[in-house]
Amino acid sequence: MRLSDLRGKAVLLNFWATWCGPCKIEMPWFVDLQKQYGPQGLQIVGVAMDDASKEDIGKFAKDMGVNYPILIGKEAVGEQYGGVNALPETFLIGRDGKIVDKIIGLRGKGEIEDSIKKALDTRPATSQATAPEKSSVAQ
Amino acid sequence: MTAGQLHPHNSEARNATRVLSMFLFLTAASISSAQSQSKAPSLTMAAVPLTTAQRAKATMVSLDFRVPAGYHVNSNAPKSEFLIPTALKMDLPTDIVLGKIEYPAGTDMSFPFSPDEKLNVYSGDFTIAVAVHPLRSVVPGKYVMRGILRYQACDNAACYPPKNLPVSFEVKVVKEPATGHKNPAQSPHVHN
Numbered sequence: 404m405r406l407s408d409l410r411g412k413a414v415l416l417n418f419w420a421t422w423c424g425p426c427k428i429e430m431p432w433f434v435d436l437q438k439q440y441g442p443q444g445l446q447i448v449g450v451a452m453d454d455a456s457k458e459d460i461g462k463f464a465k466d467m468g469v470n471y472p473i474l475i476g477k478e479a480v481g482e483q484y485g486g487v488n489a490l491p492e493t494f495l496i497g498r499d500g501k502i503v504d505k506i507i508g509l510r511g512k513g514e515i516e517d518s519i520k521k522a523l524d525t526r527p528a529t530s531q532a533t534a535p536e537k538s539s540v541a542q
Numbered sequence: 543m544t545a546g547q548l549h550p551h552n553s554e555a556r557n558a559t560r561v562l563s564m565f566l567f568l569t570a571a572s573i574s575s576a577q578s579q580s581k582a583p584s585l586t587m588a589a590v591p592l593t594t595a596q597r598a599k600a601t602m603v604s605l606d607f608r609v610p611a612g613y614h615v616n617s618n619a620p621k622s623e624f625l626i627p628t629a630l631k632m633d634l635p636t637d638i639v640l641g642k643i644e645y646p647a648g649t650d651m652s653f654p655f656s657p658d659e660k661l662n663v664y665s666g667d668f669t670i671a672v673a674v675h676p677l678r679s680v681v682p683g684k685y686v687m688r689g690i691l692r693y694q695a696c697d698n699a700a701c702y703p704p705k706n707l708p709v710s711f712e713v714k715v716v717k718e719p720a721t722g723h724k725n726p727a728q729s730p731h732v733h734n
Contacts, residue, residue: 424655
């Protein structure tokens with residue numbers, strides 16, 4: 404997966420941890436939603452805010468049947484962004500790269516699905532507008 | 543910023559570290575604004591009365607903690623290897639030995655986020671008892687015992703990163719009773 408692969412996609416960015424009970428409830432939903440909406444342009448990305456080892460996180464994700472990429476974000480990473488204080492936290496990013504919704508804590512699957520639809524309904528940014536971002540992030 | 547990436551089932555996503563950078567960059571402002579809406583709960587510890595501890599003997603000290611209303615923390619023996627237990631770690635002065643730490647039994651509870659699973663938790667008030675054992679070499683006087691209570695709290699819909707609560711209490715060490723005096727003479731009568 405490259406940055407350019409996600410340009411024009413709707414993204415669900417989910418912060419979670421192995422010690423977070425509510426996060427475990429959402430993960431099977433995300434598996435289903437990735438299958439259902441992936442062909443329409445959804446990419447789910449998980450960020451494990453966890454001190455567990457990479458192996459433990461990988462085992463956990465495998466046991467949960469996760470079918471989307473999991474990135475490891477240590478507590479220090481969250482602190483750089485003001486600290487991710489509550490998990491799960493989920494951000495829906497539209498095809499234009501803008502946040503269309505954020506969900507803190509466990510909500511219903513239907514509510515998450517509605518937010519996904521909102522993100523999918525957005526239009527990709529024009530190539531003119533995205534050009535500077537591409538060059539700065541890709542470096 | 544460092545970030546690793548795992549992808550259990552899809553090898554095409556191996557190089558997504560940049561993606562994390564991008565998303566964290568994009569979402570930084572929103573995440574920061576979201577933080578102010580969700581404050582992590584903090585446990586509190588009641589003041590501990592001065593405890594007198596005799597040298598060469600273990601003395602139990604009770605530490606009373608309170609979990610804010612609406613939250614729970616895992617007990618010392620949670621039911622999943624991934625859950626973070628509530629645990630006390632003490633760092634005592636030289637020659638004051640830490641004895642047993644007695645944790646209360648947690649309560650088995652189920653929550654809306656996991657109705658079919660029972661978690662073993664503490665909520666409301668709970669007490670952890672610590673045995674302190676001053677050795678004979680300790681000079682009598684007051685000593686401060688320090689430690690850390692590590693816990694991880696959740697409410698009915700969200701969980702909060704593990705936190706450390708500083709713990710301290712004072713112990714007055716006193717001499718053991720004088721020894722070496724002879725036993726009184728045995729009475730000559732015979733027990734049947």
